[in-house]
Amino acid sequence: MRDPHRVLAETLRRLDSLLAKDGRTRDEALDTMKLSEESGVPQDVIQALLEGEEAPAEDITERIVSRMVHLRETRLRADGRRHSYDEIASSFGASRASLSNLVNSRKKAPVEAVTGARPSRLGGPLASTQAGVERFFFGEPNGWLSAEPASALNEALQRVLKALPATAGEQDAEPRAVALRTAAALPDEKWKLLQGVIETLERQARDELGHDTNR
Template sequence: MLDAHTSLAEVRERLEELTGRPGGLAEVLDVGGLSFRTGIPADVVAVLLAGGTVPETSLSDRVRQRLDFVRETRRRPDGKRYALDELARIAGTSRQWLSEWRRSGLPSLEHADRIRRHFDLPAGFFTADETEALHTALQPVLQEYEAKADPLAPLRTPAFYRLARRAPHMSPRKLRALAEWAEMVTEQNPAGDDDF
């Protein structure tokens, strides 16, 4: 199994290839968005995107930093910060316990998971090291760039291959009808307009 640094390097290299920006991913990708999804400070995200390394953070420091990050970046519906009492309620614990968690950096898994789920954070949000967290957050970004680079990729499925193998045996009229149908179903429609 590859280590997180190697995996991140591979994703970074592929993104550099797809974007045409070797060493310049921080200029192309949404560093703030990656920071928001990972709990990693934006400057650390930029360093990692550039291929740099960052000092390893202890697990307790990571957990503490990510809890503070959640508190700073996630807002109540009224736009205000969550108070510790509110976060404690979300976690299903007391304010005193949450304060201890912030001090020690060692939450119970159940309480950390309740906060993670409440804020729709990725699995491992509190515990993944910076490299792992960024690697995970870059997966959908990579998929998006891959799809843009190869728009036919979604058509490379067994069902489409079976259809293509039938083409030599189809009449010109049927081939035209199939092409028209393909045009119809692949044309860009307004969001939510998937009716035939």
């Protein structure tokens, strides 16, 4: 998988370039509160990442649980109330108690208690819970709950990029750029497979162009 910080740096360079053409700076264009709501990353961590710093180390279970809480606080029901644990858990065949106990147990174990410890492995019940919660809020499992802060912020920034005016050349290149940004978080084997497909298509295109010029 590509380095999330390198991918984020590439996105920020493109963002700065487009903003410069629009006569604005990053500070003027970005709302860290909105980025935090969309990504599930705390505002102070977003600010640090925007300044090129590293996100603080965190246990992956702590990250997943904190983002579950974040989703309940920010993705509300049509009536403006939070979704209940029972409503969320029953959507993927779990019990209310199993979900609320997971959240409450992590609240009793502050982040400092896991600092310096090896991150938890994502598997078993936690993995199925993550998939179920993501399916409930997003329609399908998408890795949102466990995504590294740099990756989560990078994804949120794509909406900002799409809202900015682009030059004609950038518009022509946009489909490929979107595909590459989407592929950035793929596992190594899938990334290599995608690269192979792109290279094959490019060779075919060059061959076809060569045949056309020889006619």
